[in-house]
Amino acid sequence: MPMIRALCTDAGKDLTEYSRWLWRAGIAHRISEEAGQQVLWLADESAVDFAKTALEAFERGELETEGGQQPTLDIDSSGVFGMLIKHPVTIALIALTAGVAILSRFGADPAWVHWLSFSDFELVAGYPYFLPLSQSLDAGQWWRFLTPVFLHFSGLHLVFNMLWLLILGGRIEQYRGGLFLLLLVVVIGITSNLTQYLFSIDHPLFGGFSGVVYGLLGFCWIYSYYLPSAGLAQPRAVIGFMVGWLLVCFTGILEVVGFGAIANAAHTAGLVSGCVLGGIYGYSRRQQRMREES
Template identity: 45%
Template sequence: MSAVAALRRPLGEDLSGFIALLRQLRVPHRVSEESGEQVLWVADEAQAEGVRGLFQRYPQGDGGGTLPAGEQRSSRPGILSQLRASPLTALMLLLTLIVAALTGLGGNHATMHWLTFQDYRIAGQYAYFTPWQDSLQAGQWWRLVTPMLIHFGWLHLAMNGMWYWELGRRIEARQGGLLLFGLTLVFSLLSNLAQFGFGGAGLFGGLSGVLYGLLGYCWIFQLLAPTPAYALPRGVLAMMLIWLLVCLSGAIDLLGFGAIANAAHVGGLLAGCAAGLLGGALARARR
């Protein structure tokens, strides 16, 4: 599916009010800069027509709260429309679900060992790991990123999936699926390397490192070049950072909920902040 350009406006025109209105109506969209214009993209031509009509009536947004309630209801997309508007985000979550089924949420070692950072085999109650350099020399480069697809339990999968849906859609709507895909791979690589470098051989996985990378990206980008898409509620940012500190304290391990890949979380967050600094600075310079 290719996006449709709903509006093309001069670069100096302030669209923040109208963008806020689209967010209020939960209309999936993104804004790009092309040839000295702001281009507002939506999922399909039907949505584009609706957005154009809405812009004619409310070019500055709905600051007075005059939008009819019936129009608010009709403008909110269903789940299928949201999936079509965020194909890369949806594809990543689908792939994660498929891997969860194939690996039995971490219980099927016969399939899981193909996706872990290091290959391993189970003998009795022990796991014996192959040096990761040997796997790379054998051409198994996918191991550098595929641990992000492995999850250990339904709660682990549900929480990570929910946050990837929330953060991934924002980036895909604002800057496109290609950037989201690149960020996902880079944050997975760096968080996996951080976890292996800090913790050594072991079984680890999940999207958490990537999620902290996406969080850091949106956070720092928004500080440098504010955009409605990356305006995270303060409670969300605070909760994620507090959870990181709780995990680093060791309280989760003491409560018996299993080991936490803290190095992956920290590595992902630092990588995300660095990427957000670069992306935000470039966006600010273009403005």
């Protein structure tokens, strides 16, 4: 595979930690020596800016590693088994969501939807009659604030969301840990569901992981603004595509062409809440580093 000459640096620098960090970030590369300099070669041109930012952070002593340990390349951790070992929470969330989709027959089984929807309902002449939310909460059904994220009403809807969960959730779990990812999913999920409920209170039947996916994107986006070397940065093309897709959803054209109703309020609330969480956490982490260095 032809490789791209990305950058050069002094031959006297020990780039072992930097190289390991790049491998853990999934960036294929090699380092050679030429004319008294070390040259970094990359397999993917889109990773050049990311590698340069990481090198600058490495030279400042700010390259973030997890648990204080140096990142290493585990050549045996490829494939599905390796993904399960590296990202157990992400894989578990995908398996749970896919399981609910199959058992609920993509929302066609009212028994499953009845238990997982934000508002409980009864079928009257084949149509849902929604019960007051307070009635469900009085019965202790607090799970309804979160469980709509596991409902999906088409295979395309499920696959789209799970692919993004694998990409974004897997990256967050790799660098910040599974419990941190789970906390983000819960907070963003509840926020996006509650917002969607307020905007569809007359017919509060909605579902999908999209709001959480947008929240994870927002978290990575803003967190990386404060800590570019943290391993969560996403390509501008990815952010542009997702924000563009959100704007297209607002036009209503997707409903016209047969995609069904779009939970725009959940998507927006998810993105905003993820950005806020990323900003708070990223800023606090950067301030902590500055205090430690001073």
